[in-house]
Amino acid sequence: MEPIRAEEGWFVLHSFYTVDRRHWAKLVDSERRDAEASFAKVLADYRLGANCQVNSYAILGHKADFGVMMIDPELGHLSQTENGILRAFPPGIITPSYSFFSLTEISEYMSQEKDYDRTLREKDGLSPESDEYKTKMQAFRDRMRFYINDRLYPKIPEHKAICFYPMNKSRGSTYNWYSLDFDSRKNLMAGHLVSGRRYQGKVKQLVTGSVGLDAWEWGVTLFADDPYYFKKVVYEMRFDEVSARYGEFGDFLVGVRLEPAELFEHLKL
């Protein structure tokens, strides 16, 4: 297959699996250790790919036994590894119960240099020639560059717990996000960002775009060491006008990050 790279951003796949324990129990011990070694190898090999990232998670409840989150600049490689995970186990042992396909993206509502220029000149009364203007503008540019990198070319954080959920903006007859003009949307999103920042350090958030790629418009992945903060941040953001009026949410999957050996130990495989 010829390589498929996105003009902007990296491909992301969240994939969740259940284990058929009846068939697992029929394996002899060497087959089980082979499965563990193969699964570990698929993940390790994948990480050798340039910018390829993958983590595995034990998932709580009946929705899945475990999941992986993969980021890849090349779609064929991602798709082959998806097949590779299935084949790391003896056939039929694991079944994908849910998956989500998306692309990293920057928000179209992110701050723009021209807006900040206006703020510095009109609100702060700074001349573009002044040192203060130049320092502040340089800092702004650095922040933006950092933000863009962080969204388009993210590194999967190493926190203990993960939370994934898909999201839409509503298209109801009264509150229709797609009928608002750009500035209204930008203002609504700005308030939302402030809420999100309140838990900086506690929760890291990655929003990836899936319009035209999956059943929902965005996928949200949260990372934290204490899942209490998943509840805290999602609950508080729900009161932001943009969520209250325009947010639609799918199911939430919560998991704990475990490398293959720990995961097999945890699932008693």
Add this chain to the structure above:
Amino acid sequence: MEPIRAEEGWFVLHSFYTVDRRHWAKLVDSERRDAEASFAKVLADYRLGANCQVNSYAILGHKADFGVMMIDPELGHLSQTENGILRAFPPGIITPSYSFFSLTEISEYMSQEKDYDRTLREKDGLSPESDEYKTKMQAFRDRMRFYINDRLYPKIPEHKAICFYPMNKSRGSTYNWYSLDFDSRKNLMAGHLVSGRRYQGKVKQLVTGSVGLDAWEWGVTLFADDPYYFKKVVYEMRFDEVSARYGEFGDFLVGVRLEPAELFEHLKL
């Protein structure tokens, strides 16, 4: 796995299972008794953990054969016991048909000391220096401490029957809970609490938070010796404005509390 504890509250898992009776029938009697002993041991061992609680229930109808409700201050321990229950049975005998993951929490609408202080001074005309004020305020503080403990660090009640259902607050275009201000929400909740109290002694209620953790925002667990009161209290509360206008409810699962030996006897396993 490193321990994962919540900054506030304990982790709660409701998990419901169906039994594959065709495969159960193929077991020899010693395997069946081993399963029963293992299941009993997983529950007994779990209860040895500090503040770890678990009860098992026979569930009515086609939704599940039985269920467990687990409360745990530590997520890894909870998740391992979830796996332990699966493995207490020969592989594939039980399958989780539904589960719900949440955290204990106190309501943000609970009475506050500063509100009660105002009531005592302005409505009752008491001086903060008076003995009556001090006695009443102390009683209030005791009640609140008891309430907080009861919600954050609950003990699973021993009533004969259980009812579990998940719940959302509506985000419709006309009635949107998350667009109301705090005082409006507090007033709506206050009326609701009065309805709930009408059946004190008959029905015990535990509301746990699942925003950001599961598909619904809250899980409600009711405990009673007579399921008639599940119907009575849920029906009456449905007329409270907060339920009528803002409550959205999932499926209701009703069960009867049975210790492992009784449960196996009841299910004829």
Add this chain to the structure above:
Amino acid sequence: MEPIRAEEGWFVLHSFYTVDRRHWAKLVDSERRDAEASFAKVLADYRLGANCQVNSYAILGHKADFGVMMIDPELGHLSQTENGILRAFPPGIITPSYSFFSLTEISEYMSQEKDYDRTLREKDGLSPESDEYKTKMQAFRDRMRFYINDRLYPKIPEHKAICFYPMNKSRGSTYNWYSLDFDSRKNLMAGHLVSGRRYQGKVKQLVTGSVGLDAWEWGVTLFADDPYYFKKVVYEMRFDEVSARYGEFGDFLVGVRLEPAELFEHLKL
């Protein structure tokens, strides 16, 4: 298990099953006749319980092969018989495809003595001391006692056909049943009762309450010798304001009453 009796009403379980014909075909004839005898015995034994009632039905279409409707004053007995039906068949032969758990109840909108007293005095101009008043009031009390008995302690009718469907009252933003006051609801229900009575003798209706017990608020069971009247009565009642504006309906299951021997003959088991 200790007995669980409702403070008011009897427990009702509708349970529907599909037959795994591949595994049935593998049984030898004696196993099949044993299953038939066991199923018949579970039902016959159940009927020996005080006020315990059960009927079996062949169900039309793909939703189920057969169903049972059980009424029981004691929940443990009901739940054990539910398990007994499963075990009457070799393991895994039948699978519950749907069930509905409810309690018999009287409508809170039924006529009250005080209303009828007012009618007699104010509208009919009768003195409470008059013989006519006394005769009429006595007849009213008899009718109400009959009605209450019929709803709380019903006998499953012996008609040829059955129709079951679950029902909610709507909680939409425009038409919200639970935001109406009691008198408005009582008036709306009154018109509905008139429609229902039009087919007295042709269709018998039993409404049982499931708020807090199952996914819907009420279960409606219709009994008739000609299913044409299921269509007729449900269609006509749909135009009553209470149905048109406030009724929400689930799936409809239609069946034909057959005792175990006839049912096995009909299903060619």
Add this chain to the structure above:
Amino acid sequence: MEPIRAEEGWFVLHSFYTVDRRHWAKLVDSERRDAEASFAKVLADYRLGANCQVNSYAILGHKADFGVMMIDPELGHLSQTENGILRAFPPGIITPSYSFFSLTEISEYMSQEKDYDRTLREKDGLSPESDEYKTKMQAFRDRMRFYINDRLYPKIPEHKAICFYPMNKSRGSTYNWYSLDFDSRKNLMAGHLVSGRRYQGKVKQLVTGSVGLDAWEWGVTLFADDPYYFKKVVYEMRFDEVSARYGEFGDFLVGVRLEPAELFEHLKL
């Protein structure tokens, strides 16, 4: 089982099946030919029943492999043939994936003699004694008798293709069919009938009633030699006010009529 006949109309069952090809492949050739012969015989025997009609169809796409449409004046006979089709195949080979149970019915909005009488007298100025009146009225009565027969006692047409879909009239808060008065509904239906007639000769339509019998209120079966006309007629009727505002539609199943031998050849069974 005692015969169950409807006071008005015939019973109709649409039933759709998937074939388990893994188990089919394990049959020896004689078993396969037996299945084909049995299936053909069940259908042929059924057609011997007075007014009993049945056709079989290969279904497009993943929804089913094939389907049958049965019309029967007697419910027990219909239900037994439903079981007979399952048993024509070795056990477990076919599984019903969907079914729909309904009764033939005449529309309550059909033209009435008294309306036509008024038209002839007031609009056309004809005297009821005149020959022209009598001729026209006789023709009207013939048309109505034909229409009633065609709806209550229909013959399944022999066209090459079939399309089945279920339908409701909406009960939304703004557009509620069941809150309209009879004349408004009759007028809305009249416009609809005109659209339907535009494709007379190309598409034949049969509407059967399922209120109180199945999950939807009506079943619509279309017959045509070219499925292009299914699209054409359904699309055009969607703009009729009665559809645009009040019509709710389920899934559409499209099939090609094939007698058992052709069907087995087509499915390569």
Add this chain to the structure above:
Amino acid sequence: MEPIRAEEGWFVLHSFYTVDRRHWAKLVDSERRDAEASFAKVLADYRLGANCQVNSYAILGHKADFGVMMIDPELGHLSQTENGILRAFPPGIITPSYSFFSLTEISEYMSQEKDYDRTLREKDGLSPESDEYKTKMQAFRDRMRFYINDRLYPKIPEHKAICFYPMNKSRGSTYNWYSLDFDSRKNLMAGHLVSGRRYQGKVKQLVTGSVGLDAWEWGVTLFADDPYYFKKVVYEMRFDEVSARYGEFGDFLVGVRLEPAELFEHLKL
């Protein structure tokens, strides 16, 4: 079966499959290579049919392992090839997880000669006798003939990636597409076409009609070499009034075009 051809347009089937890897693993190598050869032959033979087209795709995520898109002027041939694909594999190895049946069609909102005539005469002031009028009108006719051919008799493009999703026009109480007059609909569609054209060269779109044929009203198939453009074009079009107010979308399936040999290699079959 007699041939079934549409009065206008070609039949289209999108069909998606999952592979049962447990049973695949039990095949011996020659059986696997036979399956690959058979699958390749079914597709190759199909392409020999006049105007018959088929492509195969590896699908991302849990929704399917692979899919095919088929275009055929004759329905029986299409349906037989659908069965042929199933039978190319040993029985039960692949299962259709989703499919979509539609017909190619031209939009009723396409530009009309009479509109362009008016533009040329009234807006551009050209006489129908002038050379410029004649040249421009001829070019218009060529464009329209090309457009009609492209929609009614399309060629499946050879791009690397495919995206399929089904679509409805809303029939809500506020925004009801089917209650708008023709000119309003035409104007809304015109704005939409402009958005679509913005990515000409990057994304090729095929809209096929399924009113009366499948559960949704239209199927949209997008083709691109970079799936980034699926996201880009669908996201931008979502802001067009016709999408924002009237568009309803089903699930999105994304795949990569692979000929049978590559597909088997990719899926490691």
